[in-house]
Amino acid sequence: MIRQDFLETAAVATTLLGVPAVGRAWDQSSALREFRIRGLAGHLASQVTVVAAVLDSPPPATPPISLLDHYGRSTWTDGDIRSDLNTGIREAGEQTAAVGHTALHEQTAAALADLRGRLPAQPPDRAVALPFGPWALTLDDFLATRMLEIAVHCDDLAVSLGIPTPALPRSASDTVLALLCRWSAARHGDTALLRALARAERAPATITAL
Secondary structure, three states: OOOHHHHHHHHHHHHHHOOHHHHHHHOOOOOOOEEEEEHHHHHHHHHHEEEEHHHOOOOOOOEEHHHHHHHOOHHHHHHOOOHHHHHHHHHHHHHHHOOOOOHHHHHHHHHHHHHHHHHOOOOOOOOEEEOOOOEEEEHHHHHHHHHHHHHHHHHHHHHHHHOOOOOOHHHOOOOOHHHHHHHHHHOOHHHHHHHHHHOOOOOOOOOOOO
């Protein structure tokens, strides 16, 4: 199910990237600080194209870790948008988008078409080495992380363009929201998350996972 959900989620991102408004706003600032529309589009596209690169990489040398361990080790979540890592993420988005709007959309669509054939054939227990961390995840957990990225950045891009945020398939949304809740609870505690969702009068100032 997670693999089909990823493919459907990637299709939503690919469709959004092809919207003419993306090209018209290419050099403008986005809703994300320090990100231009083109860099954000490049970053969104890479959530699809990176999967093929990961499938092509050698097997990991270490066993896969859990998703919460993965996010616990990820320093890009520290909130410092000018850190070397976050600056590198923005620069990578710009580099990916350097081909231009039309070519970026075509590349993403081609990657998605390739993955439609490759993903279902992967072993159920496939583990993958990550291109951005010296550890491994199961393929399905890695796809869940990409779905989260796609969901968040589709919203970022749509808001930047002043258009409705595209809906994800229900099952994919359930995966993303469950992952965000687990991550939020790991950062702020179960009680904080409970109060934020059920008791506005006792809700903490933030329960953001990111």
